[in-house]
Amino acid sequence: MKKIFLFIFVLCVSIMINAEELSSLRGDHPLDEVSKVAEKKNWAKDGEPISRNYVQQPPLIPHKIKGYQINLKFNKCLSCHSWKKYRESGATKISQTHFKDRDGNDLAEVSARRYFCTQCHVPQANAKPLVENTFKPVDAVKN
Numbered sequence: 001m002k003k004i005f006l007f008i009f010v011l012c013v014s015i016m017i018n019a020e021e022l023s024s025l026r027g028d029h030p031l032d033e034v035s036k037v038a039e040k041k042n043w044a045k046d047g048e049p050i051s052r053n054y055v056q057q058p059p060l061i062p063h064k065i066k067g068y069q070i071n072l073k074f075n076k077c078l079s080c081h082s083w084k085k086y087r088e089s090g091a092t093k094i095s096q097t098h099f100k101d102r103d104g105n106d107l108a109e110v111s112a113r114r115y116f117c118t119q120c121h122v123p124q125a126n127a128k129p130l131v132e133n134t135f136k137p138v139d140a141v142k143n
């Protein structure tokens with residue numbers, strides 16, 4: 001029993017120490033003070049595909065997507081990444097998993113659960129990580 005209390009105590013202390021080191025995007029300003037203007041982030045230039053960190057990862061978007069609309073009637077991403085268009089655009093075609101519905105049925109069109117591409121695929125910006133990260137890619141995708 002004592003061991004459990006000691007464990008909880010150590011956990012609380014380490015959480016408190018970590019909480020002090022963390023600073024949000026807004027910084028640690030009091031609420032009634034005006035905060036500093038946030039640094040402007042620039043989207044990365046169009047480039048080569050970015051290597052993945054684990055096998056099931058949705059690949060990161062290696063190009064700008066400013067102004068690309070995805071709505072009920074139109075999906076800009078599919079105008080290059082669909083099976084119909086990928087050859088002429090030179091883009092990677094969406095994989096077969098994008099045609100499966102939630103019950104595992106194979107559809108002829110992109111599944112609704114994969115329609116809003118930016119739910120999973122994100123472009124990159126020059127944003128410094130807020131916290132240190134020591135994550136290493138798995139061996140299967142290292143090149």
Ligand code: HEC
Pocket residue numbers: 047048049050058059060061062063065068076077078079080081089090091092117118121
């Ligand atoms: C004008 C055509 C075009 C449009 C529109 C477009 N892309 Fe791309 N996309 C490309 C090309 C070309 C590549 C790079 C292919 C290469 O170099 O192998 C690419 C690469 C990618 C990749 C990387 C694939 C990989 O295997 O690593 C992802 C993910 C992606 N795009 C997602 C999107 C999403 C999401 C949208 C919509 C918000 C979008 N793209 C809109 C042309 C386009």
Ligand code: HEC
Pocket residue numbers: 055056057058059075077078081092093094095096097098110113114115116117118119120121
């Ligand atoms: C629910 C998450 C999700 C959504 C939404 C989604 N994707 Fe993906 N996508 C993935 C994952 C996970 C992978 C990697 C594994 C795979 O191929 O399924 C992937 C892979 C890809 C690839 C690389 C395929 C390959 O063969 O290497 C492209 C290109 C792509 N997606 C484009 C798109 C586009 C365009 C849309 C919107 C029409 C979209 N994705 C919507 C999760 C998603």
